[in-house]
Amino acid sequence: MRFDKVIAGALVAFLGLVAETRGAGPRFYADDPIAVDHDRLIDVTQAHKIDLDDYYDFLKNTFAAPGDHRKVHAVNVNTLDEVPDSSWFTNRIGVRAMSTRELVRGPNRNVRFGSAWTVVRGKNRGFSPGFRAIDRSDRTTTVYQLEVDPPAHPEMQTGAEVVGTAFYHAFGYNTVEMYLAEVDPAQLQIAPRAWIKDANGRRPFVQHDLDLILKNAARMPNGHVRVTAKLLDTDDDMGRFEYHGTRDDDPNDIYPHEHRRELRGSRVFAAWLNHDDSRALNTMVTRQRERGRSHLQYHIVDFGSTLGSATRFPNEAQEGHEYTLARRPSLLTLFSFGFYVQPWLRLPDPATPPAVGRFSADGFDPAAWVANYPKAAYDNMRADDAFWAARIVARFSDEAIRAIVRSGQYSDPAAVAVLADAIIKRRDRIKDVWLTAVNPIVNATLSPAGELRFENAAARFDVGGRPEGYALRWSRFDNVTDTHTPVGDEVVVTDTRAFAPSGVLEGSDYVSVRIETRHRRYPTWVPVRIYFRRTSDGWQTVGLDRGLDSGETSARRTNTPRHAAAGGS
Numbered sequence: 001m002r003f004d005k006v007i008a009g010a011l012v013a014f015l016g017l018v019a020e021t022r023g024a025g026p027r028f029y030a031d032d033p034i035a036v037d038h039d040r041l042i043d044v045t046q047a048h049k050i051d052l053d054d055y056y057d058f059l060k061n062t063f064a065a066p067g068d069h070r071k072v073h074a075v076n077v078n079t080l081d082e083v084p085d086s087s088w089f090t091n092r093i094g095v096r097a098m099s100t101r102e103l104v105r106g107p108n109r110n111v112r113f114g115s116a117w118t119v120v121r122g123k124n125r126g127f128s129p130g131f132r133a134i135d136r137s138d139r140t141t142t143v144y145q146l147e148v149d150p151p152a153h154p155e156m157q158t159g160a161e162v163v164g165t166a167f168y169h170a171f172g173y174n175t176v177e178m179y180l181a182e183v184d185p186a187q188l189q190i191a192p193r194a195w196i197k198d199a200n201g202r203r204p205f206v207q208h209d210l211d212l213i214l215k216n217a218a219r220m221p222n223g224h225v226r227v228t229a230k231l232l233d234t235d236d237d238m239g240r241f242e243y244h245g246t247r248d249d250d251p252n253d254i255y256p257h258e259h260r261r262e263l264r265g266s267r268v269f270a271a272w273l274n275h276d277d278s279r280a281l282n283t284m285v286t287r288q289r290e291r292g293r294s295h296l297q298y299h300i301v302d303f304g305s306t307l308g309s310a311t312r313f314p315n316e317a318q319e320g321h322e323y324t325l326a327r328r329p330s331l332l333t334l335f336s337f338g339f340y341v342q343p344w345l346r347l348p349d350p351a352t353p354p355a356v357g358r359f360s361a362d363g364f365d366p367a368a369w370v371a372n373y374p375k376a377a378y379d380n381m382r383a384d385d386a387f388w389a390a391r392i393v394a395r396f397s398d399e400a401i402r403a404i405v406r407s408g409q410y411s412d413p414a415a416v417a418v419l420a421d422a423i424i425k426r427r428d429r430i431k432d433v434w435l436t437a438v439n440p441i442v443n444a445t446l447s448p449a450g451e452l453r454f455e456n457a458a459a460r461f462d463v464g465g466r467p468e469g470y471a472l473r474w475s476r477f478d479n480v481t482d483t484h485t486p487v488g489d490e491v492v493v494t495d496t497r498a499f500a501p502s503g504v505l506e507g508s509d510y511v512s513v514r515i516e517t518r519h520r521r522y523p524t525w526v527p528v529r530i531y532f533r534r535t536s537d538g539w540q541t542v543g544l545d546r547g548l549d550s551g552e553t554s555a556r557r558t559n560t561p562r563h564a565a566a567g568g569s
Contacts, residue, residue: 513529
């Protein structure tokens with residue numbers, strides 16, 4: 001482990017211990033709530049490429065359960081319980097409106113391709129057939145990785161790849177440029193130095209290799225092959241990341257991946273689009289250089305196995321319902337002498353066009369959905385992590401979803417309709433399950449005149465019905481001693497606005513309000529506490545505690561290390 005990584009980790013651990021032993025604040029620092037996690041402070045000069053073996057990753061996560069499986073509060077959220085921008089995630093549709101054009105464009109530029117390509121090397125990883133090539137009409141000679149559709153399911157893998165990339169980019173993840181293109185087999189050429197790796201090592205890429213790929217590729221009516229063209233930053237490829245632990249070669253990577261909210265919450269996104277192939281192999285880490293300094297950037301890539309596609313064939317009925325190796329169902333089948341039948345086997349096969357594969361909303365349970373095999377980050381997802389992700393899912397309108405699906409350029413209008421309808425229905429299931437998993441209070445503000453306004457995320461997206469009311473209890477808050485002094489009696493309102501009692505605001509630097517949402521259908525909702533700080537022009541919303549952790553100091557302890565690592569005061 002590098003010395004600077006040791007120092008960063010020791011500093012974080014020490015300050016976390018100080019916060020615990022002191023017991024008192026400050027809960028909030030001058031720069032709270034941070035919008036950007038400055039995880040690029042230490043220059044990454046000695047990073048190396050980390051290649052992960054697919055089979056080893058499967059076996060390790062299936063049988064060894066690596067990582068910390070305590071369901072603690074996510075460690076990289078800010079004091080508003082939100083995910084700041086970082087080298088992992090950039091808030092997009094979750095915090096602002098995105099135009100249809102922006103949603104459809106995703107990470108792409110305005111690039112046009114010809115149909116005459118030259119192969120420069122084979123594709124050595126992944127299940128989908130393909131190769132790396134240069135479009136001979138491109139003066140920049142940029143290398144793209146091209147992947148094909150299976151003959152029986154034209155447009156299935158390529159459509160899923162493009163649509164999945166657009167969705168994940170809109171969520172906020174770093175993705176790679178992903179385009180649709182055509183290849184004319186008659187104009188395909190192999191570069192003299194083209195190569196491929198096989199079981200015997202590196203060797204020349206020859207015509208036989210190309211013929212095998214084309215044999216397993218669907219043809220368009222004009223005889224061309226439709227492909228995805230993926231732009232890969234091969235010069236600065238640092239390999240993959242895992243859904244647990246940290247990278248020893250990145251001193252800025254201080255939060256265990258299994259406790260990062262954007263990785264825990266990605267289980268909701270994966271369930272929505274049936275990204276059952278979400279795993280370490282389908283991630284990418286690149287080294288980025290800015291102003292003479294380097295940092296690592298973390299990506300989620302490869303969405304050819306989303307929606308109804310398993311790249312070379314449609315999904316199996318099991319996908320999304322059960323792990324590849326699931327112990328309990330296997331034992332039940334064994335000891336019942338085969339009479340036990342898994343519930344998903346009772347679902348009818350969806351009637352979908354070939355370009356869709358197996359994908360529908362029938363039997364979709366967002367809480368029960370699983371990927372092909374376990375991951376610590378997914379296992380650790382809590383209700384507050386899922387709520388964060390569900391709010392992002394809910395912001396996709398029907399029109400936005402249909403526009404993104406159309407970006408897959410399916411030739412069959414029925415494929416667009418079936419896919420979009422299923423995605424919309426699955427979105428609504430996610431809203432029903434996860435927007436009601438916690439007390440859904442968000443976006444609270446306090447005006448200079450003392451008017452409190454807040455939103456009920458479930459009610460905003462027409463989930464759960466109208467609550468009976470909101471019980472408000474105000475307090476002065478001492479940020480140094482981390483103590484609350486109640487002011488006035490509890491007040492019950494039926495609207496999402498109310499005025500604070502004058503006594504709580506006068507002479508206070510910080511105030512808080514405890515909001516209990518009273519709803520007959522959700523009696524277990526825990527009250528939320530919102531914190532406001534006095535500023536020169538009014539009040540700033542500085543904190544939100546959903547009350548899911550024992551003790552009032554949990555938010556302070558989990559946020560202190562991040563400030564230390566980021567150079568906060």
